[in-house]
Amino acid sequence: MDQYTLNLIIVGASFALYIGIAIWARAGTTAEFYAANRGVNPVMNGMATAADWMSAASFISMAGLIATVGYGNSTYLMGWTGGYVLLALLLAPYLRKFGKYTVPQFIGDRFYSQGARLTAVVCLIIISVTYVIGQMTGAGVAFSRFLEVNVSTGLWIASAVVFVYAVLGGMKGITYTQVAQYIVLIIAYTIPAIFISMQLTGNPIPWFGLFGTHTESALPLLQKLDQVVTDLGFNAYTAQGSMLNMTLFTLSLMIGTAGLPHVIIRFFTVPKVADARWSAGWALVFIALLYLTAPAVGAMARLNIINTIYPAGTEQEAVLYDERPDWMRTWEVTGLLKFEDKNGDGRIQYYNDAAAGFTETATQRGWTGNELTINNDILVLANPEIAQLPGWVIGLIAAGGLAAALSTAAGLLLAISSAISHDLIKDFLKPDISEKGELMAARIAMAGAILVATLLGLNPPGFAAQTVALAFGLAAATIFPALMMGIFSKRINSVGATLGMIVGLVVTCLYLFTYLGWFFIAGTNMLENVPANYLFGIPPTAFGPIGALLNFAVAYIVSMMTQAPPKHVQDLVESIRVPRGAGQATGH
């Protein structure tokens, strides 16, 4: 059986599993749907949250970004886990006590204003659409590879599949489907990592293999890696990064995690306040199973790629193009891996031609420029092929990547459509809308969001994980400060919180659009996206904390200058601070 058929069978089987579980567990009404969630213990809920949370960014994209930069991109690892500490300590238990279903509802009630609620809805939509662009990018890469088509075609296929998947709706919300998705995803990520760790270090646990000894050279793995990458003019893998940018970027991801509407929603519906705390812990345990493996995947893949291209060592000749391995041939079809024989010797020279200090060595060796470009987002998916693992492992990783991208995209699309149809249309614009009309509005909103995300995904503002990081920056600058101040301060009032969110949103959006194009449309940026143009050297991806700071400052100053919130709002704050008396979560 060829790889193509095998991929189809494995991906098809995983989809059949999710649909099967969805049908088996399908709940009839909204109330039953939430009640079903309430019967689930914190461990299961944690597993489902982990599936909801780990998207194409974590699965497909992150290890590739770590592989190309090394230590400097550890920010993704710390940022996307540390946010759970903020969630568990600062938000989850109190929002559960509050006992309603959506983030705009909390903001609307706590700040006793439709304006505040509407602002939250706008923030939610912008955050979620940005996030979906990243998912579409990742799903497009996965589809293009396993259907062996061009990446743009892959993206359109992905958008059709996401549409069908999200319209099936309930599938996403059913905890057991997500548990199944988590299991597929974690197995798909871990198995290739175990094989590769065995091959390179003899240690079957990748977490430890990363810090183990490279069997072939008898050097520690990371030392060997530092050596081969510097041989080719790249920065050492473990080299120091910019402290300011690493700190800001990590902070942006952490605060953003705690401000993401579709993650927060999961904690509204656990049975008890105490469970909201435990659930955050269990979610992080299941996330960590992937996140502790990811740095090993990144480092080992980088070493394997270089070994493939320089089979006799970096001091020797590179591999002949005609003798390149099959994985390079298949990825060339997608357009995500490109070779250009600049010096006409028929060999694939892969090195850092931007490093000034390396030009001399390159000239000596007869190299006239780097000849191989590899898109970061293909690395995790190509990893099993690079390591020459069995065909079923390659099929499995495609299924895992799609599970990650689709589950998160569907969750986000539901958040967008309910914000538009419910928070915006039903409660604000047209209260007399029929249930059928509301459903129709939800579908149209979903289709619109997918279309926008796909069009922008054709020329994405960055690799999947970078685009997703932008969504986190926006969440950090808008939703998180409003929620936190709503719980920890009784003095912040409606005007302050609303203006705070608006300032955070506008300033952060302007900063992103300046470098990445208006509304992320490629080519409309006012300044080139290079470090020399950045304000204080802060890249757009790391701007979130600055937006958050402005949000906090504006909210505080404006609130101090205006009237304190009314008594019943101060009582509401008192009541959400203690667990006792938490009833069931309600829609209204």
Add this chain to the structure above:
Amino acid sequence: MTDNSSSNAYWSANVRIIYICLAIWAIVSYGFGILLRPALSGIAVGGTDLGFWFAQQGSIVVFIALIFGYSAYMNKIDREFGVDEQ
């Protein structure tokens, strides 16, 4: 809540433990993982240094411990102050 002083004491106990947890949270990630990495570079861990390990794995392990520690502590003081869910 009828008893205001007990409710205030509960809230300040909660805020205190949050401060402690967030201090640890910041030290392992921003401290050991980023800003203090050069200072810890003398401590070797499997081919690299302690700061690298904290940035790529160590901080994640501490985060998990923090959340479970906080949850257990809060469940205990919820009962002590009589504000747990019945």
